[in-house]
Amino acid sequence: MRNFVTLTxxxxxxxxxxxxxxxxxxxxxxTPIRHRAMLGKMKLRYLLITSLLSLWVTTGFGLAETxxxxxxxxxxxxxxxxxxxxxxxxxxxxLEEAAALAGVTLAHRPMxxxxxxxxxxxxxxxxxxxxxxxxxxxxxxxxxxxxxxxRTVFITRVGSSIEDIETxxxxxxxxxxxxxxxxxGHEIDxxxxxxxxxxxxxxxxxxxxxxxxVDVIVGGQTTLxxxxxxxxxxxxxxxxxxxLVIRDRFIAFPKDxxxxxxxxxxxxxxxxxxxxxxxxxxxxxxxxxxxx
Numbered sequence: 001m002r003n004f005v006t007l008t009x010x011x012x013x014x015x016x017x018x019x020x021x022x023x024x025x026x027x028x029x030x031t032p033i034r035h036r037a038m039l040g041k042m043k044l045r046y047l048l049i050t051s052l053l054s055l056w057v058t059t060g061f062g063l064a065e066t067x068x069x070x071x072x073x074x075x076x077x078x079x080x081x082x083x084x085x086x087x088x089x090x091x092x093x094x095l096e097e098a099a100a101l102a103g104v105t106l107a108h109r110p111m112x113x114x115x116x117x118x119x120x121x122x123x124x125x126x127x128x129x130x131x132x133x134x135x136x137x138x139x140x141x142x143x144x145x146x147x148x149x150x151r152t153v154f155i156t157r158v159g160s161s162i163e164d165i166e167t168x169x170x171x172x173x174x175x176x177x178x179x180x181x182x183x184x185g186h187e188i189d190x191x192x193x194x195x196x197x198x199x200x201x202x203x204x205x206x207x208x209x210x211x212x213x214v215d216v217i218v219g220g221q222t223t224l225x226x227x228x229x230x231x232x233x234x235x236x237x238x239x240x241x242x243x244l245v246i247r248d249r250f251i252a253f254p255k256d257x258x259x260x261x262x263x264x265x266x267x268x269x270x271x272x273x274x275x276x277x278x279x280x281x282x283x284x285x286x287x288x289x290x291x292x
Contacts (some may be wrong), residue, residue: 072111157238
C-alpha cells in the first residue's frame with residue numbers, strides 16, 4: 001500500500017464502511033476497500049463526541065439552574081453564618097436538600113427582613129423563606145411547605161410583675177417589643193391600641209427588653225433563646241407560660257407561570273424529604289446546639 005494514500009476525508013459518516021484510495025500522482029480510483037480497524041476507531045470517536053455534545057446541551061451548556069433566595073440574616077438556628085462563613089441552619093439545610101432533589105442550586109441573599117420582602121415583591125428574588133402563613137400571603141404568593149413549625153412566645157425580664165399573657169387584653173398597659181415585617185396574628189398586628197415598640201431584628205428587640213425599654217417581647221422561642229444566649233442573658237429573662245401560637249413556616253414563590261413551576265418542584269422535593277424522614281433528621285441535628 002505504499003503507493004496509495006487513504007482519503008480519510010471522504011468519510012463523512014461513521015455508517016460508511018468504504019474508503020477510496022488513489023495512487024500517488026494519479027486520479028481517484030473507484031475501487032472501494034474496507035478498513036475495519038480505522039472504521040471502529042472513527043465510530044468510537046464519533047459516539048464519544050456526540051455524547052459529550054448531548055450532555056453539554058441538555059445541562060444548559062454546563063450551567064446549573066440557579067434560584068436566588070432571600071431570607072432574614074442572623075436567625076439561628078434556622079439560618080446564619082457559621083464560624084467558617086458558611087450559610088447554614090435548619091431552614092437552609094432543608095432547602096438545600098430539596099433544591100438538590102429538584103436539580104437546582106440556591107444563591108442565598110441574607111438581609112434585613114423588611115428588605116427581603118420588598119426585594120421579593122419587586123422581582124429581585126426568585127423566592128423568600130421563613131414566612132408565617134396569612135390569608136393575604138396565600139392569596140398573592142405560592143406558599144410552599146411547611147418547612148417546620150415555630151412556637152411563638154412572650155418573654156419578659158426576671159422580676160417583672162407580668163405573670164402571663166393569655167389574651168391580647170393582658171398586654172394593656174405594657175410596651176410590647178416586636179420586629180418590623182413580622183406577623184403575629186390579626187389580634188396583635190391590627191390592634192392599634194397596643195403600645196408596640198418596633199425593632200429591625202430580634203437582637204434589637206431583646207436588647208430593648210434587657211434595657212427596660214419594653215416590658216415584654218414576642219417571637220419564635222428557639223430564635224429568641226439563641227439571641228439571648230448569644231447576649232449571655234439567659235438568667236435575666238423569663239418565658240411566659242402561654243404561647244401566643246404554634247405556626248408553620250413557608251418559602252414563597254411568585255404567582256406567575258415561572259414562579260408556579262418553581263413552587264411545584266420545591267413542594268414535590270419537600271414532600272419527598274418529609275416522607276424519607278430527612279426534615280425531622282435535620283431538625284434533630286440542631287437540638288443539641290439550641291434549645292427548642
